[in-house]
Amino acid sequence: MYSSCAFVLALCVAIAASLNSEQSNDIEDDGVPREINLSSRNLTALPTVHDINPLVKVLNMSMNRIVNATDELRSFTRLEVLILRFNNFTHLRFLPEPCGLRRLDASRNNISSLEGPLASCSLLESLNLTANNLKSLPDGVFSNMNRLKVLYLAGNGLTNLPQGVFRGLRNLERLRLNGNRLREVRRDLFHGLHELRYLDFSLNNLTSLPLLEDCCKSLQGAYFKNNSIADASEAAVRAFLRGNSSTDRDMTGNPLRPEALRWTARDPDLRLLVHDDFCHCGLLHHVLSRATLILCVRVRCGAGAAFPNWVAAVKALDAPAPTPAAPAAPAGAS
Numbered sequence: 658m659y660s661s662c663a664f665v666l667a668l669c670v671a672i673a674a675s676l677n678s679e680q681s682n683d684i685e686d687d688g689v690p691r692e693i694n695l696s697s698r699n700l701t702a703l704p705t706v707h708d709i710n711p712l713v714k715v716l717n718m719s720m721n722r723i724v725n726a727t728d729e730l731r732s733f734t735r736l737e738v739l740i741l742r743f744n745n746f747t748h749l750r751f752l753p754e755p756c757g758l759r760r761l762d763a764s765r766n767n768i769s770s771l772e773g774p775l776a777s778c779s780l781l782e783s784l785n786l787t788a789n790n791l792k793s794l795p796d797g798v799f800s801n802m803n804r805l806k807v808l809y810l811a812g813n814g815l816t817n818l819p820q821g822v823f824r825g826l827r828n829l830e831r832l833r834l835n836g837n838r839l840r841e842v843r844r845d846l847f848h849g850l851h852e853l854r855y856l857d858f859s860l861n862n863l864t865s866l867p868l869l870e871d872c873c874k875s876l877q878g879a880y881f882k883n884n885s886i887a888d889a890s891e892a893a894v895r896a897f898l899r900g901n902s903s904t905d906r907d908m909t910g911n912p913l914r915p916e917a918l919r920w921t922a923r924d925p926d927l928r929l930l931v932h933d934d935f936c937h938c939g940l941l942h943h944v945l946s947r948a949t950l951i952l953c954v955r956v957r958c959g960a961g962a963a964f965p966n967w968v969a970a971v972k973a974l975d976a977p978a979p980t981p982a983a984p985a986a987p988a989g990a991s
């Protein structure tokens with residue numbers, strides 16, 4: 658028994674309860690509990706090697722009240738899954754070293770720094786830092802994580818992303834950056850992210866649609882909702898629209914300038930309805946003859962607003978040959 662109980666009474670009681678619970682801890686052949694569940698125990702500290710078996714693979718510390726941690730977990734090098742969700746951690750300097758983590762959920766804490774062993778956790782497949790207090794990211798912090806599939810950074814205070822911060826994440830499938838304060842996305846931010854499937858930049862302060870260049874061969878969802886996007890280059894819109902009918906895209910809640918989509922009129926296959934009437938309210942559907950696309954542009958005319966807000970919801974269709982060319986008349990016009 659590892660509990661020396663020299664530590665924190667609550668922790669000892671919790672560990673004893675945890676070890677008695679068949680439901681949460683399956684003991685492996687070597688007698689090492691595979692998983693230890695210490696969630697929701699009002700704990701104020703992490704366990705040490707004196708408290709629990711350091712060979713444990715899964716440790717769940719979610720929903721406690723841990724604020725301060727130093728190097729308690731440093732020698733838990735067999736840990737593969739560490740759940741720290743909903744505590745009050747301010748940093749991750751206490752992670753195991755060498756780090757064998759495959760999944761780390763440190764969401765809903767107060768983490769403002771990623772310094773420490775995290776950057777050496779090269780086996781990570783899922784890293785959840787949602788709802789913390791990150792204002793910036795150290796350059797290169799993810800560069801060793803070439804197995805990472807899920808990276809959640811939503812709900813922090815990020816104002817910019819270092820050049821190449823996601824470089825090397827060649828297996829990344831899901832990236833969430835919604836709810837930050839990003840104003841711009843550097844041109845090559847997505848370079849090499851070939852496996853990216855879901856990308857969420859909603860609720861930031863982007864002013865132009867970023868170019869999803871050299872990435873995302875099989876994009877299944879791209880979200881740029883509620884930014885300040887007024888401009889969108891032709892290349893950026895084309896990249897945003899790539900995909901098929903099951904690709905979900907949303908950039909509603911942006912003050913997109915109608916001029917930004919005017920180029921679409923030149924393209925017979927890819928034509929978006931661009932309506933000059935700034936105060937034409939309603940949802941306009943435009944299905945083109947050789948349609949690969951349906952674009953619904955809703956022009957909102959806020960009472961007294963000098964410039965109405967263009968709310969565009971875009972759905973790409975890879976529909977098989979549509980019925981012969983209906984005259985391209987905007988619904989609701991005329």
Ligand SMILES: *[C@@H]1O[C@H](CO)[C@@H](O)[C@H](O)[C@H]1NC(C)=O
Pocket residue numbers: 680681694695696697698
């Ligand atoms: C972990 O322990 C908490 C608190 O006792 C309990 O509510 C929860 O159901 C347990 N979780 C699992 C996965 O066993």
Ligand SMILES: *[C@@H]1O[C@H](CO)[C@@H](O)[C@H](O)[C@H]1NC(C)=O
Pocket residue numbers: 697698699
């Ligand atoms: C945690 O603290 C709350 C409030 O003080 C209490 O209601 C709850 O029973 C405590 N939980 C445990 C597992 O001790």
Ligand SMILES: *[C@@H]1O[C@H](CO)[C@@H](O)[C@H](O)[C@H]1NC(C)=O
Pocket residue numbers: 694696697717718719738740
């Ligand atoms: C950790 O514990 C929480 C609360 O009991 C539970 O909801 C969650 O599924 C657990 N996570 C893991 C990986 O066991």
Ligand SMILES: *[C@@H]1O[C@H](CO)[C@@H](O)[C@H](O)[C@H]1NC(C)=O
Pocket residue numbers: 721722723743744745
């Ligand atoms: C974190 O700390 C803040 C401020 O001290 C407190 O209000 C909050 O309840 C704490 N949260 C948790 C999960 O302990």
Ligand SMILES: *[C@@H]1O[C@H](CO)[C@@H](O)[C@H](O)[C@H]1NC(C)=O
Pocket residue numbers: 724725
């Ligand atoms: C955390 O550590 C700091 C500095 O060591 C100390 O002042 C503070 O009281 C500690 N907070 C808690 C909740 O233990």
Ligand SMILES: *[C@@H]1O[C@H](CO)[C@@H](O)[C@H](O)[C@H]1NC(C)=O
Pocket residue numbers: 742762764765783785786787788807809
């Ligand atoms: C990440 O954390 C958020 C907030 O706690 C949670 O809702 C989400 O399910 C988590 N996702 C993963 C993949 O851990």
Ligand SMILES: *[C@@H]1O[C@H](CO)[C@@H](O)[C@H](O)[C@H]1NC(C)=O
Pocket residue numbers: 745747767769790
């Ligand atoms: C978050 O951490 C900062 C110190 O980095 C502290 O000033 C602040 O009170 C903490 N917030 C909460 C909610 O605990």
Ligand SMILES: *[C@@H]1O[C@H](CO)[C@@H](O)[C@H](O)[C@H]1NC(C)=O
Pocket residue numbers: 838861862884
């Ligand atoms: C970011 O956008 C939000 C919502 O549009 C706005 O309230 C906030 O002032 C903007 N912040 C900056 C720094 O531009």
Ligand SMILES: *[C@@H]1O[C@H](CO)[C@@H](O)[C@H](O)[C@H]1NC(C)=O
Pocket residue numbers: 874875876877900901902903904
């Ligand atoms: C759409 O593309 C995705 C990703 O490339 C693919 O998995 C899916 O099967 C495609 N769906 C259709 C209906 O073609």
Ligand SMILES: *[C@@H]1O[C@H](CO)[C@@H](O)[C@H](O)[C@H]1NC(C)=O
Pocket residue numbers: 882883909910911968
């Ligand atoms: C996002 O934008 C839409 C449309 O402008 C608005 O109705 C909604 O309240 C916004 N959501 C948030 C969370 O700001």
